[in-house]
Amino acid sequence: MALPGQGMRVGLFATCINDLMFPQTVRATVDLLRRLGCQVEFPPAQTCCGQMMTNTGYFKAALGSVRSFVKAFDKYDAVVAASGSCVASVRHQHTMLAGRVGSAKLEEQARRSAAKTYDITEFLVDVLGVVDVGAFFPHRVTYHPSCHSTRLALIGERPYQLLRAVAGIDLLDLPEAEQCCGFGGTFSVKNPDLSVALASAKAANVMATGAEYLVAPDNACLMNIGGILSRGRAGVKPIHLVEILAQTEVAAA
Amino acid sequence: MNPRIGPDQPAVPTGSAKPAPALPFPAAARRELANPQLRANLRKATSTIQAKRALRQAETPDWQELRSAAAAIKDRTLRHLDHYLLQAEAALIEAGAQVHWAATADEANAIVTTLVKRTGADEVVKVKSMATQEIDLNEALAKAGIAAWETDLAELIVQLGHDTPSHILVPAIHRNRAEVREIFLAEMRLNGAPAPPDLTNDPQELAAAARVHLREKFLRAKVGISGGNFLVAETGTLVIVESEGNGRMCLTLPQTLISVVGIEKLVPTFQDLEVFMRLLPRSSTGERMNPYTSMWTGVTPGDGPQEVHVVLIDAGRGKALAEPTARPMLRCIRCSACMNACPVYQKVGGHAYGSVYPGPIGIVLTPQLRGFGAAQTRSLPFACTLCAACADVCPVKIPLPDLIVHQRNKAARHKQREPRPHLETLAIAGAGWAFRRGWHLGLVGRLTSLAGRLAGSRTAIGPLPWPASAWTRARDLPVPARRTFRQWWKKQQS
Numbered sequence: 001m002a003l004p005g006q007g008m009r010v011g012l013f014a015t016c017i018n019d020l021m022f023p024q025t026v027r028a029t030v031d032l033l034r035r036l037g038c039q040v041e042f043p044p045a046q047t048c049c050g051q052m053m054t055n056t057g058y059f060k061a062a063l064g065s066v067r068s069f070v071k072a073f074d075k076y077d078a079v080v081a082a083s084g085s086c087v088a089s090v091r092h093q094h095t096m097l098a099g100r101v102g103s104a105k106l107e108e109q110a111r112r113s114a115a116k117t118y119d120i121t122e123f124l125v126d127v128l129g130v131v132d133v134g135a136f137f138p139h140r141v142t143y144h145p146s147c148h149s150t151r152l153a154l155i156g157e158r159p160y161q162l163l164r165a166v167a168g169i170d171l172l173d174l175p176e177a178e179q180c181c182g183f184g185g186t187f188s189v190k191n192p193d194l195s196v197a198l199a200s201a202k203a204a205n206v207m208a209t210g211a212e213y214l215v216a217p218d219n220a221c222l223m224n225i226g227g228i229l230s231r232g233r234a235g236v237k238p239i240h241l242v243e244i245l246a247q248t249e250v251a252a253a
Numbered sequence: 254m255n256p257r258i259g260p261d262q263p264a265v266p267t268g269s270a271k272p273a274p275a276l277p278f279p280a281a282a283r284r285e286l287a288n289p290q291l292r293a294n295l296r297k298a299t300s301t302i303q304a305k306r307a308l309r310q311a312e313t314p315d316w317q318e319l320r321s322a323a324a325a326i327k328d329r330t331l332r333h334l335d336h337y338l339l340q341a342e343a344a345l346i347e348a349g350a351q352v353h354w355a356a357t358a359d360e361a362n363a364i365v366t367t368l369v370k371r372t373g374a375d376e377v378v379k380v381k382s383m384a385t386q387e388i389d390l391n392e393a394l395a396k397a398g399i400a401a402w403e404t405d406l407a408e409l410i411v412q413l414g415h416d417t418p419s420h421i422l423v424p425a426i427h428r429n430r431a432e433v434r435e436i437f438l439a440e441m442r443l444n445g446a447p448a449p450p451d452l453t454n455d456p457q458e459l460a461a462a463a464r465v466h467l468r469e470k471f472l473r474a475k476v477g478i479s480g481g482n483f484l485v486a487e488t489g490t491l492v493i494v495e496s497e498g499n500g501r502m503c504l505t506l507p508q509t510l511i512s513v514v515g516i517e518k519l520v521p522t523f524q525d526l527e528v529f530m531r532l533l534p535r536s537s538t539g540e541r542m543n544p545y546t547s548m549w550t551g552v553t554p555g556d557g558p559q560e561v562h563v564v565l566i567d568a569g570r571g572k573a574l575a576e577p578t579a580r581p582m583l584r585c586i587r588c589s590a591c592m593n594a595c596p597v598y599q600k601v602g603g604h605a606y607g608s609v610y611p612g613p614i615g616i617v618l619t620p621q622l623r624g625f626g627a628a629q630t631r632s633l634p635f636a637c638t639l640c641a642a643c644a645d646v647c648p649v650k651i652p653l654p655d656l657i658v659h660q661r662n663k664a665a666r667h668k669q670r671e672p673r674p675h676l677e678t679l680a681i682a683g684a685g686w687a688f689r690r691g692w693h694l695g696l697v698g699r700l701t702s703l704a705g706r707l708a709g710s711r712t713a714i715g716p717l718p719w720p721a722s723a724w725t726r727a728r729d730l731p732v733p734a735r736r737t738f739r740q741w742w743k744k745q746q747s
């Protein structure tokens with residue numbers, strides 16, 4: 001039987017924070033996509049989505065990211081990232097940024113690349129049409145629906161569908177799940193007291209579930225909530241959704 | 254007798270006192286976070302209202318269509334605002350009202366003061382209104398020797414407490430019952446009918462005391478002052494939506510009625526109101542219908558106020574209209590749903606924002622109206638995690654996160670023009686370089702992976718000195734990867 005990703009050439013968008021801080025997430029994305037038959041490539045011209053600059057108000061400084069993005073991914077059928085936040089930035093901010101400098105060409109390129117950029121959950125469910133990716137993860141987990149993934153990239157129920165199909169998993173409901181974890185990019189350092197207050201409330205809800213793992217579709221949130229959990233020696237481990245999906249019974253054995 | 258006239262009487266509390274100059278948001282938020290009473294009240298109130306609002310949305314099958322319709326009506330009105338304003342003026346005059354135009358807050362205050370003085374009155378009763386708070390009308394009237402009595406229960410608590418509102422809809426959300434009782438006992442007798450000496454914390458008793466205190470003022474007042482939720486251009490009809498009935502008193506009992514209305518409050522036709530009358534109460538208080546809706550069209554001979562004035566204010570709205578990235582703010586119907594949904598607002602409440610408009614709409618509207626000159630207004634657009642919960646609930650579909658990012662852009666441009674280099678502008682310049690080319694980022698990755706290897710077997714970084722302390726004071730930081738993904742990939746390929 002042909003694999004769902006057979007013949008697809010996928011441009012892997014690592015995203016800057018995953019590249020430097022969480023490479024295991026990107027490697028898991030590679031493993032998972034290859035397992036499903038995709039041909040995965042990492043074009044080295046890529047950098048980041050630019051939202052750190054854009055969302056702090058520095059539109060011009062973000063343009064380098066837009067240019068490198070459209071250049072790096074021009075030739076791919078699809079661009080996949082394991083971050084709803086970066087995907088949302090590519091979709092909603094790149095054309096705006098290009099428009100602001102009055103470059104019609106860049107705007108058009110940005111529109112084209114935005115249209116084929118997917119969060120890994122969307123790529124799996126919508127493009128490859130798979131929900132059961134053959135993963136095995138015999139642990140208690142609770143899922144935090146990251147704000148940008150949910151409300152801007154609109155990945156919706158897909159993470160729950162994917163997680164429920166994982167063999168051996170025990171998925172626990174997170175109270176006040178939709179509440180923001182307080183990361184907010186530069187918000188976390190511009191308003192640290194508030195950011196910590198929100199992250200602490202989230203961490204308390206996570207601990208109340210009794211989960212061994214906190215799973216999210218975005219490492220930025222995991223870094224924030226995980227920072228509180230780690231400081232408090234809570235013992236709950238943060239893990240990116242795709243790292244669970246990449247685990248198989250063979251790998252676990 | 255008017256009790257405030259004695260020489261030893263204190264000044265009338267204006268109810269929107271601006272004590273010290275407002276602190277920039279991070280410092281103000283820290284101050285508010287330290288108030289456990291506020292946090293508990295806010296949490297309870299915002300979660301209750303949010304749940305009710307969600308219920309109303311869920312039971313309204315055409316909710317999304319209603320939102321789209323409301324946004325479209327407001328956008329059309331704003332696109333042709335010049336036309337609708339003139340139409341409204343003509344309809345108002347036809348109905349016997351007098352129309353005044355005010356370009357600035359000062360002009361509006363001067364017009365209202367003159368109008369009140371002309372009646373010979375030295376006091377007015379007020380319906381809760383954002384526009385008059387925005388322009389500091391109470392302070393302007395006080396300067397002219399005119400007492401402005403707030404008649405909404407929560408506004409009364411705020412006014413008597415020499416305080417400022419902490420929520421658009423629930424202005425005294427930061428007070429508990431015991432505090433309200435103390436304020437009533439101490440202040441009511443200084444400003445009119447006293448509270449009964451045996452007053453308890455019982456909400457019924459507190460409301461009864463307020464009723465007695467206010468009734469005296471309603472029956473005595475010659476001038477009423479209101480804002481307006483909507484102004485229908487085709488008929489010149491003003492609409493006030495409220496819960497307590499105090500507004501109805503102010504709108505019907507005095508001889509003279511002055512309404513201060515922002516130019517963005519227009520809707521073209523009476524039929525357009527239908528959409529907003531379904532959205533506003535559901536979004537605001539989570540009710541299907543608010544208890545009191547008052548509509549009046551100019552003067553009705555022998556019934557209600559015989560002198561009706563409408564003061565139309567610009568006060569920065571025209572400028573917002575001209576900016577494509579600010580214009581959608583003018584759709585706002587001040588329902589406060591965005592505040593209740595905002596994680597930041599839920600933690601700190603309205604006072605942290607130093608403005609009558611707090612929460613998501615406040616952090617875009619306040620700098621828009623006041624400008625980016627002060628550090629305080631510049632800090633406001635950053636009082637947000639960009640979680641977008643506000644955009645999901647806004648009944649007129651204002652793309653609040655986008656507007657917030659655009660206001661941040663204005664704040665950043667302001668910062669960059671300053672001669673002193675900021676840590677932030679330097680950091681952004683560095684990031685801009687790192688992300689311009691793939692190999693730049695590769696170089697940065699070599700440095701971070703070196704740092705990761707130097708960290709040895711540690712997996713988390715504890716407290717660090719400034720500026721990293723902002724993150725690490727209460728949170729650990731993961732150690733950078735010993736081998737970046739880029740390095741791993743390169744190795745794989747070779």
Ligand code: SF4
Pocket residue numbers: 536584585586587588589590591592614646647648649650651
């Ligand atoms: S911005 Fe939207 S949600 Fe917020 S007060 Fe205005 S209308 Fe309501």
